Amino acid sequence: MSLLQEEREIILSNEYVEHFDFAEVEEFIKNASKDLFISHNFRTKNKMLVQPRGGFPTYNKMYALYEFFVNANVDVLPCTIDSNTRLNDYATSKKMLRLSEESEVDMLNGYPLVNHGYRTTRKMITHFNKPVSLRHGTPDARLLIETAIASGIFEIEGGPITYLLPYSKNFPLDKAFLYWKYVERVCAKYSTLNEPINRESFGPLTATLVPPCITIVIQLLEMLLSLEEGVKSFSVSFSQSGSVNQDIVTGAVIRKLAKHYANEIGCGDAEIHLVYHQWMGAFPMDQNFSSQLISLSTAIAAMVGADKIITKTKQEASGIPTKEANAETVANTQYLLRILNGLPNVVDVEEEENLTLEVKAIMEAIFNDSADTLWRKAFNSIKNGIIDVPFSPHIINHNEMITIRDVNKNIRIMKRGNVPIPDKCFEYEKSKCDLKKDTTSIVNDIIHDIGIMQ
Amino acid sequence: MSQLNNKLLIDVGSTYFKVSSSKGVEQHFRDFNKDIYDDLTYKCGDTIKTYEKENVYICSSANGGLSTLIIGVTNSFSLKYATNIAFNSGINIIDTVLYQDIETSSIPSDLIDVVIVVGGIDSVSNIFGKELFSYLEKITYSNIVYVGSSKDSETLQKNIENLVILPNVIDDKLHIVEEHLKEYLTNLYQADIMGKEDIKNLYEITSNQIYSTPYIVNKTLPFITTKFSVVDPYILIDIGGATTDIHYSKDLVDDNLVTTNEYDRLVFKKLGVFKSKESLIFSAKNNEFVYELLSHLKVTENIFEEQSEKALRILMQLAIFLVLCKVSHYRKAYVNLKLLSLNSLVLTGGITKVLSQEEIEDIISFFYKKILNSNHNPSVVMDSNYDIWTLGLTQK
Secondary structure, rough: OOHHHHHHHHHOOOOOOOOOOOHHHHHHHHHHOHHOOOHHHHOOOOOOOOOOOOOOOOOOHHHHHHHHHHHHHOOOOOEEHHHHHHOOOOHHOOHHHHHHHHOHHHHHHHHOOHOOOOOOOHHHHHHHHOOOOEEEOOOOOOOHHHHHHHHOOEEOOOOOOOOOOOOOOOHHHHHHHHHHHHHHHHHHHOOOOOOOOOEEOOOOOOOOOOHHHHHHHHHHHHHHHHHHHOOEEEEEEEEEOOHHHHHHHHHHHHHHHHHHHHHHHHOOOEEEEEEEEEEOOOOOOOOHHHHHHHHHHHHHHHHHOOOEOOOOOHHHOOOOOHHHHHHHHHHHHHHHHHHOOOOOOOHHHHHHHHHHHHHHHHHHHOOOOOOOOOOHHHHHHHHHOOOOOOOOOOOOOOOOOOOEEEEOEEEEEEEEEOOOOOOHHHHHHHOOOOOOOOOOHOOOOOHHHOOOOO | OOHHHOOEEEEEOOOEEEEEOOEEEEEEOOOOOOOOHHHHHHHHHHHHHOOOOOHEEEEEEEEOEEEEEEEEEOOHHHHHHHHHHHHOOEEEEEEEEEEEHHHHOOOOOOOEEEEEEOOOOOOOOOOOOOOOHHHHHHHEEEEEOOOOOOHHHHHHHHOOOOOOEEOEEEEOOEEEOOOHHHHHHHHHHHHHHHHHHHHHHHHHHOOOOOEHHHOOOOOOHHHHHOOOOOOOOOOEEEEEOOOOEEEHHHHHHOOOOOOOOOEEEEEEOOOOOOOOOOHHHHHHOOOOOOOHHHHHHHOOHHHHHHHOOOHHHHHHHHHHHHHHHHOOOOOOOOOOOOOHHHOOEEEEEOOHHHHHHHHHHHHHHHHHHHHHHOOOEEEEEEEEOOHHHHHHHHHH
């Protein structure tokens, strides 16, 4: 038996997991409907796929949510996992699931997939016969991913950096890399049976003043780590930044460099897709404004040429959106995409060149790290501040980089910390900012920016 | 194993010593009437003679390590940081004192090998005052080191004789800076064993530094998967004659510190089955589940009085149970491990020579059921051939 298989058996022997039949799971994947694979949908549907967010604790509510979404013409169904499962606390999620079932009050903020088990969940997934995307935020997602794929969920979001730095304070980063390596291997293994399992990185990060170069570098690294384990379908992503022009530039650069670096490691045969997230920052309390913001996101996604858009709802500022609100936003996004024709192809050569130089310089510094594996190079680069994510709560993150918006709402780097932004690019970044202001005003601007769309 | 072929590895434990050569691992029960060097050369002289001094590597836990008292300012930073560094350096902590409670803290009667004083970041001053000096006057210690705010260094230097000052273990971002203190403690351990006559003699056969065994085991952990099917997160329990050590993956705790090491260590100085047998029995008698455990094992408490192989097996099973209790949420300790997330449990040390895999699994299953109300069963891995220790010694 291979080491990976031995490891899988130990992980799946967890007491909260129903008996796991590997042969039966393989057989299921081999014969699964191609419609369940987002990789197949990317290839065959000649449109931008629309995917909402959402997850409820009980099977019945999850089923009802999917019914709503299907009626709203959703392309990709979401499966958002509850936060206890995200922390590998299956005992609490089990207890809360029982309470939710008994009281009809939702005691969890998502679907406890491990507790429901793959046999039950699979019934629902195969019934709707649409691709499902797993959204979670778990640093150690080994058990969760095994259960998801066995259930028929063939689109796995996350990664060792993007699911750690924005979400966790002190989960060991080196462990996260190794646990995600396991996930990639399992996805790669199953990908040989039918259509490829798609892996999707989580580009929004902290969704607060993250400069495009940092987003892109992290996307590229997670893509490379995934491809080097044998994954054949990968989605890089980013979220609406607040500047239309900067989003268009980011989309162009990330697309170009993803292909470039995939070729560099001999994985040019992998399919790379682009996913765009509607606004991930604080939403306005006024629901009309929220609707405008969401519509603008959809227009940008069309200009960027995204393969998939992940939606938000106008209720975002006031709590967990209802299934009705989620369905409404899907229908609206689909409508807007249908009527968005003949958008101009905006190109900003100067900005693209600057961003490309920044990304390449950071990637070069990472590759030059003396470690013998890419994951360890990435680990060292985060530890020594070559990669620095603004507003990350994780204690390993340097938090030396300071960013601010310029007059056109572009996110600019004001202080680079240890991030090796070339001098020429850094001067360009600073030339766009009003640095004559006093420190208090700059700090106030940054604080205000957290609520920029208010 | 090719890298081991030209090296001789020796671990001097409080009960056994183990010698690993190209022929495999041999182990011998120590003869306490003899000097370690004499005992070792009497039993393995022929093997030792065939190796050059620079190819002989020795580690030892024979004297139980150094005893440490830590005085710190906060539980979540200074005390926690210094405790973590001390544990991972192979040092045994006898007590920690929160500075604000120093006037009401009990005075340890034992001789303390090293006192660590820590607190504050470098921009903070006037943390320590006369309360510290009068407390230190009342205790007996051999070494004292200060690793707190640099602004207080001068005052402490003036008032404390033989104070060693090292860089602060807390940086301005409240991150841990472990290397200086770790190096100091490791060297102190080295000096300590140099000073112990029978260990000192071991330098007759090696020209390499003699390290503490827990330090070496800790070094091994990142490489453990090269030898065993171990699935992270895991814990490693080393049950020896005098102490019981736990090395654990840091993702089993909520409040990880950012260090260069992926694993942390805890030591239970009085949970050994030979030298600290009495305190093990004392701890057992104070555990409300132990009589149920004894009945599960089909023995009575009379077993504590027995001197038999069966009694030894029971004591070892008790040691596993007690050590798991001590790191579980059943007890409020320095650290509580998330044992329900555990995938593998590795056992090393003398215990693997006495208990079978089934006996160990039985105890672990009893623990999970009784203490954690769970049917969880982490996989048990036995390091019967001391591979972990030999792997660690060659990483050094």
